[in-house]
Amino acid sequence: MSAVICTDLCKYYQQGDAVIKGLDHVSLEIEQGAFICLSGPSGSGKTTLLNAIGGLDSLDSGEISIDGERVDLLGKSALADLRLKRIGFVFQAYNLIPVLSALENVEFVMLVQGVSAVERKQRSYNILREVGLEGMEDRRPDQLSGGQQQRVAVARAIVSQPRLVLADEPTANLDSQSMEKLMTLFCELNRMHKITFLIASHDQRVIAWAGRSIGMEDGRVIRDEVQQVC
Amino acid sequence: MTVKRQNGRAFALSFRLAWRNIWRQKRRTWLTALAMIFSNVLLVFMISLQFGSYEMMINNTLGLLSGQVQVQRAGYLEEQKMRQVVDNVDELASNIRKRFPEASVAARASAFVLVSSAERSFATQVMGVEPAHEPGVSSIPGLVAQGRYLIAPDAAEIVIGRVMARNLKVIVGDELTFLGSGRDSSIAAGVVRVVGIFDSGSQDLDRSLAELPLGYFQDIFMMHDGGHTIALAFDKLSAVPEVIEPLSVVIGEQNDLVVLDWEALVPGLKQAIQADMTSAWFMYGVLIILVAFSVLNTQLMSVLERTREFGVIMALGIKPRRLALLVLLETFLMAALGFLIGVLLGSLVTGYFSQVGFAYPGMDEMAAKFNMSALMYPAMDPFSLMLGPSVVFVFCLFAAIYPTLKLYGLRPVEAMRAV
Ligand SMILES: Nc1ncnc2c1ncn2[C@@H]1O[C@H](COP(=O)(O)OP(=O)(O)OP(=O)(O)O)[C@@H](O)[C@H]1O
Numbered sequence: 001m002s003a004v005i006c007t008d009l010c011k012y013y014q015q016g017d018a019v020i021k022g023l024d025h026v027s028l029e030i031e032q033g034a035f036i037c038l039s040g041p042s043g044s045g046k047t048t049l050l051n052a053i054g055g056l057d058s059l060d061s062g063e064i065s066i067d068g069e070r071v072d073l074l075g076k077s078a079l080a081d082l083r084l085k086r087i088g089f090v091f092q093a094y095n096l097i098p099v100l101s102a103l104e105n106v107e108f109v110m111l112v113q114g115v116s117a118v119e120r121k122q123r124s125y126n127i128l129r130e131v132g133l134e135g136m137e138d139r140r141p142d143q144l145s146g147g148q149q150q151r152v153a154v155a156r157a158i159v160s161q162p163r164l165v166l167a168d169e170p171t172a173n174l175d176s177q178s179m180e181k182l183m184t185l186f187c188e189l190n191r192m193h194k195i196t197f198l199i200a201s202h203d204q205r206v207i208a209w210a211g212r213s214i215g216m217e218d219g220r221v222i223r224d225e226v227q228q229v230c
Numbered sequence: 231m232t233v234k235r236q237n238g239r240a241f242a243l244s245f246r247l248a249w250r251n252i253w254r255q256k257r258r259t260w261l262t263a264l265a266m267i268f269s270n271v272l273l274v275f276m277i278s279l280q281f282g283s284y285e286m287m288i289n290n291t292l293g294l295l296s297g298q299v300q301v302q303r304a305g306y307l308e309e310q311k312m313r314q315v316v317d318n319v320d321e322l323a324s325n326i327r328k329r330f331p332e333a334s335v336a337a338r339a340s341a342f343v344l345v346s347s348a349e350r351s352f353a354t355q356v357m358g359v360e361p362a363h364e365p366g367v368s369s370i371p372g373l374v375a376q377g378r379y380l381i382a383p384d385a386a387e388i389v390i391g392r393v394m395a396r397n398l399k400v401i402v403g404d405e406l407t408f409l410g411s412g413r414d415s416s417i418a419a420g421v422v423r424v425v426g427i428f429d430s431g432s433q434d435l436d437r438s439l440a441e442l443p444l445g446y447f448q449d450i451f452m453m454h455d456g457g458h459t460i461a462l463a464f465d466k467l468s469a470v471p472e473v474i475e476p477l478s479v480v481i482g483e484q485n486d487l488v489v490l491d492w493e494a495l496v497p498g499l500k501q502a503i504q505a506d507m508t509s510a511w512f513m514y515g516v517l518i519i520l521v522a523f524s525v526l527n528t529q530l531m532s533v534l535e536r537t538r539e540f541g542v543i544m545a546l547g548i549k550p551r552r553l554a555l556l557v558l559l560e561t562f563l564m565a566a567l568g569f570l571i572g573v574l575l576g577s578l579v580t581g582y583f584s585q586v587g588f589a590y591p592g593m594d595e596m597a598a599k600f601n602m603s604a605l606m607y608p609a610m611d612p613f614s615l616m617l618g619p620s621v622v623f624v625f626c627l628f629a630a631i632y633p634t635l636k637l638y639g640l641r642p643v644e645a646m647r648a649v
C-alpha cells in the first residue's frame with residue numbers, strides 16, 4: 001500500500017495583485033518504506049508540501065491520503081492525533097521548547113503518547129547518543145549550537161518511530177561528518193523499521209542518499225526519478 | 231499501563247513545564263504575584279478586623295443587658311404585659327443552670343412605674359433582678375459608678391442610671407417612691423433606697439432603667455414566684471444555635487414559653503452588620519477585580535509572546551486543550567504563590583494586631599461615646615483568613631480563561647511563522 005498519495009494539490013497565496021503558487025497541481029505517490037529527497041530552489045514549495053501532507057496547513061484543492069485515510073477531510077483534533085501517533089516532524093526552524101532540556105524535548109511527545117517513564121528515558125538517551133549528543137542531554141536549547149539544536153529536533157521526530165518522517169532541511173546547519181552520521185541513522189531506521197522518509201533539502205550530499213529524488217520549482221513537480229543509493 | 235497513570239505522568243511534566251514557564255519572565259511574574267500578595271494581605275487584615283469589630287459590637291450590645299438568649303412567654307417581647315408571666319421563675323432558672331453549667335443564667339421581672347424623688351417624678355422601667363446572677367449576663371452591675379450594686383435578694387434597694395439620678399436630683403443614699411400596677415392590676419407601690427448609680431454609656435438606658443432585687447419586686451408587684459424573662463449568656467456567641475433545642479426541652483412543660491436568640495431579641499443588630507458587610511464587600515470586589523485584570527494582562531501577554539512555541543507544540547500533534555491546561559496551570563501556580571505568601575504575611579500582620587489591638591485614627595472619641603474599647607481586635611480564624619484570598623484565587627483562575635481561549639484559535643503553520 002502507498003504510504004502517501006497526493007492528488008492534484010493546489011495552494012495559492014494572494015500577495016497584493018499577484019498570486020503566489022505555493023503548490024500548483026502537485027500529484028505524488030509515496031510507497032511505504034520509501035526514502036525520498038525533495039529538492040528545489042528556495043521558494044519552490046517544499047515546506048508547503050510537507051506541511052500539507054502533515055495536515056498542518058489547509059489546501060485550496062486536492063486530496064491527500066495517508067495509509068489509505070483521507071487526511072484533507074479530517075478535523076483539527078483527528079489531525080493532531082495523526083501527527084502525534086504516526087508522523088515525525090522536523091521543522092525548518094528547529095523549534096525546540098526553550099524551557100525543556102534536550103532530553104525533555106525528546107521525551108515530550110512520547111509522554112503525551114503515554115510511553116512509560118523507563119522506556120521513555122532509555123529511548124531518549126539512546127537516540128540522543130545516536131545523533132551525536134551524548135553528554136548534552138541536560139542542556140537547554142539556548143545552551144546548544146544551531147546544529148546541535150537541529151539534531152535534538154531530529155531526535156524528537158524519530159524517537160517514537162513514526163510511520164512517516166517529514167523532515168524540512170534537517171541537515172542545513174551540519175558539518176559533513178554530522179550530516180553523514182544523521183543520514184546513516186535515517187537509512188538504518190528506514191531499512192529496519194520500514195519508516196517512510198520525505199526529506200526536503202537542496203544539499204546535493206543529501207540528495208545522493210535518497211532512493212528517489214523529486215525536484216520542485218514554482219510549486220510544481222518538475223522531476224521525479226528513482227536512483228541508485230548507498 | 232493504566233490510563234490514570236499515564237495522565238499522572240503527563241501531568242507531572244505539564245507541572246514542570248508550567249513552573250519553568252512562569253519563571254521565564256521573573257520580574258513580570260513577581261509583579262503579578264505582588265499585586266496578589268498585597269491585596270491578599272489587605273483582605274486578610276481588613277476582613278479579620280471587620281469580623282472582629284462585629285464580634286465586639288455584638289458582645290457589647292448583648293452584654294449590656296439583653297444576654298444572648300432569653301426564655302419568656304410567647305408575645306412578651308412585643309407587648310411586655312405584666313400578665314405574661316414565667317411561673318416559678320427561680321426554679322426554672324436554676325434548672326437551666328443545672329443543665330447548662332457553662333452558661334450564666336439570670337431571672338428577671340419588669341414593670342413600668344412612676345418614680346418620684348422629693349422634688350420630681352418620671353415614668354420609667356424597673357427591673358427585678360437576681361443580684362447574685364445578674365452580673366453574669368449584664369455589664370450594668372459592673373458599671374456602677376457611685377455606691378454599689380444590689381446585694382440582698384429582697385432588700386428595698388434600687389440602682390438607677392446616671393441620667394435618671396440627675397433628672398430626679400438624687401444621690402446615693404436618697405429614697406425614692408414608685409407607683410405602678412401589679413400582676414393582678416392592683417396598685418403596687420414601694421419606697422426604696424438608692425444604693426448605686428450606673429453609667430452604662432447609653433443615654434437611653436441611663437435615663438430609663440432601674441434595677442431592684444427580684445424577691446422584693448415579686449412581693450410588691452404580686453408576682454408570687456413569677457418573673458418575665460430568663461436571660462442567658464455563653465462564653466461564645468457561636469454556642470447559641472446549639473443550645474436552642476436542649477433549652478426548649480428543659481422548659482418544655484410550662485405552657486407558652488419560647489426561647490428567643492439574640493437575632494430575635496435585637497433585630498436591628500444583624501441588619502446593621504449586614505449593611506456594613508455589603509458596603510465592605512463592594513470595596514473588596516473592586517480590589518479583587520483589579521487584581522484579576524492584572525493577571526489577565528500577564529497571562530494574555532505570556533500566551534501571545536509564545537505563539538510560535540505553541541504553534542510548534544501543536545504541530546507535533548498536541549491538542550489545544552492540553553496547552554490550555556498548561557496556561558491554566560501556570561496561572562494556578564502564580565495564584566497559589568500569591569495565595570500562600572499573602573495568607574502567610576496577612577496572618578502575621580493580623581496576628582500581631584489581634585494581640586496588641588488596632589486603633590483607627592480618631593477612634594477613641596467614637597469608642598468612648600459608645601462605651602466601646604478604643605482598640606479593635608481582628609478575629610483570627612481560618613474563615614476570616616482564607617475568605618478574601620480564596621476569592622482572589624478563584625477570580626485569577628477565571629481571568630486566565632480568556633487567554634487560554636486564544637489557544638483554540640491558533641493555527642500551527644501561522645503560529646510557527648510568528649516572531
Ligand atoms: N503564508 C504565506 N503567505 C504568502 N506566501 C507564502 C506563505 N507561505 C509560503 N509562501 C510562498 O509560497 C512559496 C513556497 O514557499 P515554501 O516555504 O514552501 O518554499 P520552500 O521550497 O520551502 O523554500 P525554502 O527552501 O526557502 O525553505 C514561496 O514563494 C513563499 O513566498
Ligand SMILES: [Mg+2]
Nearest residue numbers: 046047092168
Ligand atoms: Mg522551506
